[in-house]
Amino acid sequence: MDFGVSERMKVILEMVREFMDKEVYPLEPYFVVKPFREMWPEIDRCRQMVKKMELWAPQVPAELGGMGLNVVEHALMAEELGRSPLGYLVFGCQAPDAGNIEILAKYATPEQRREYLLPLVRGEIRSCFSMSEPEFAGSNPTELATTAVLVNGQWVVNGHKWFSSSADGARFAVVMAVTDPEASVYQRASMIIVPTDTPGFNLVRNISILGHAGDDYASHGEILYQDCRVPADNLLGPRGQGFVIAQERLGPGRIHHCMRWIGICNRCFEMMCRRAGERKVGRGKTLADKQIIQEWVAESRAEILAARLMVLFAAWKMETEGLYAAREEVSLIKFYVAPVMLRVIDRAIQVHGGLGVTDDTILSFFYRMERGARIYDGPDEVHKVVAARRILREFSSAG
Numbered sequence: 307m308d309f310g311v312s313e314r315m316k317v318i319l320e321m322v323r324e325f326m327d328k329e330v331y332p333l334e335p336y337f338v339v340k341p342f343r344e345m346w347p348e349i350d351r352c353r354q355m356v357k358k359m360e361l362w363a364p365q366v367p368a369e370l371g372g373m374g375l376n377v378v379e380h381a382l383m384a385e386e387l388g389r390s391p392l393g394y395l396v397f398g399c400q401a402p403d404a405g406n407i408e409i410l411a412k413y414a415t416p417e418q419r420r421e422y423l424l425p426l427v428r429g430e431i432r433s434c435f436s437m438s439e440p441e442f443a444g445s446n447p448t449e450l451a452t453t454a455v456l457v458n459g460q461w462v463v464n465g466h467k468w469f470s471s472s473a474d475g476a477r478f479a480v481v482m483a484v485t486d487p488e489a490s491v492y493q494r495a496s497m498i499i500v501p502t503d504t505p506g507f508n509l510v511r512n513i514s515i516l517g518h519a520g521d522d523y524a525s526h527g528e529i530l531y532q533d534c535r536v537p538a539d540n541l542l543g544p545r546g547q548g549f550v551i552a553q554e555r556l557g558p559g560r561i562h563h564c565m566r567w568i569g570i571c572n573r574c575f576e577m578m579c580r581r582a583g584e585r586k587v588g589r590g591k592t593l594a595d596k597q598i599i600q601e602w603v604a605e606s607r608a609e610i611l612a613a614r615l616m617v618l619f620a621a622w623k624m625e626t627e628g629l630y631a632a633r634e635e636v637s638l639i640k641f642y643v644a645p646v647m648l649r650v651i652d653r654a655i656q657v658h659g660g661l662g663v664t665d666d667t668i669l670s671f672f673y674r675m676e677r678g679a680r681i682y683d684g685p686d687e688v689h690k691v692v693a694a695r696r697i698l699r700e701f702s703s704a705g
């Protein structure tokens with residue numbers, strides 16, 4: 307088995323590391339305390355530099371304006387970018403846009419491509435994905451209540467959504483709505499593109515999460531669609547295929563999150579080890595001399611390594627055999643990696659003591675912002691059930 311990295315990727319990763327050190331990490335102390343909009347000019351300055359360095363949109367095919375990295379190469383780069391909450395955004399591979407780019411690249415009409423896909427890839431506009439609804443279990447998106455009805459050549463969208471991440475300031479939403487209520491559960495819904503300046507698109511609020519409502523890109527919107535009318539041509543992909551498209555979108559999205567989480571693990575782990583070695587606790591000893599801390603270090607290292615290899619394997623399988631073949635691995639990493647990351651963040655905070663819960667380091671930001679990792683894109687429990695059912699099926703057919 308070859309764990310080597312190509313010469314080209316070595317150069318790319320070195321450039322990324324250098325840029326992160328010089329331009330991205332220095333923005334973090336401001337990012338964690340300032341409104342996002344105030345940070346935007348600095349972030350955008352970095353994005354323009356990244357474009358000049360030709361490191362923009364690593365996961366997007368070159369013909370659309372990205373770097374065209376394969377899934378494993380993207381995983382390696384994502385690991386570096388995930389070390390900072392700004393990494394993905396500065397390099398143009400942030401959720402929810404990356405997922406929307408994925409489905410637009412596959413399904414957009416020439417007009418949708420020109421109007422939405424290409425400006426989105428170039429980072430000129432932002433988007434959101436509007437599937438989850440407060441009144442229904444998001445874990446089972448076949449239960450949606452939002453409707454889109456064709457009236458005189460227009461879709462009329464009505465419904466209540468929440469957790470439409472980054473809706474504030476987005477140019478458009480990809481809305482999952484029931485278009486065919488009489489069809490079977492998996493064919494009732496479709497994807498519709500709704501520009502956010504359409505009358506009837508009402509951003510009710512940015513939902514406060516663990517004490518922070520956020521703003522602009524760094525927010526999660528609650529939206530009321532009230533007789534929101536868009537042209538019939540705003541249907542994205544085939545009618546009735548919303549569920550399939552959602553799965554196609556979430557598969558790569560999950561792996562992108564897991565890759566980013568490995569970066570967070572590495573960053574927090576390094577901070578924990580450094581602090582343990584520096585912090586004196588009397589009689590010439592440091593925290594690193596204490597066995598209980600040594601146990602956290604060893605356990606964290608083992609868990610991160612296991613998680614990393616699982617993510618790289620899932621990436622390799624997705625690259626070589628496709629999303630469908632890799633769906634078990636994607637479920638496994640989704641519920642395995644998130645708790646590893648949360649444990650590592652927690653241990654790093656504990657080693658930092660009081661400092662760990664201040665905003666003087668990035669640890670408290672990760673702690674706050676990443677708790678959702680065990681919930682979004684399918685809660686842990688759902689992925690466990692899905693993976694277990696698939697595994698058990700193999701045994702029952704063998705028996």
Ligand SMILES: Cc1cc2nc3c(=O)[nH]c(=O)nc-3n(C[C@H](O)[C@H](O)[C@H](O)COP(=O)(O)OP(=O)(O)OC[C@H]3O[C@@H](n4cnc5c(N)ncnc54)[C@H](O)[C@@H]3O)c2cc1C
Nearest residue numbers: 435436437438443444445469470471678681682683685687
């Ligand atoms: C930070 C964040 C960002 C998000 N961004 C978006 C976005 O951009 N767009 C969007 O549309 N949505 C988004 N979501 C919503 C997310 O997809 C849903 O929260 C998720 O699907 C879970 O749905 P729910 O919250 O309704 O929980 P429920 O479905 O009510 O589930 C609650 C809990 O029940 C358990 N559970 C559920 N089903 C099962 C089962 N079958 N077996 C065992 N246990 C089960 C799980 O523990 C789960 O956490 C985001 C959520 C978060 C937290």
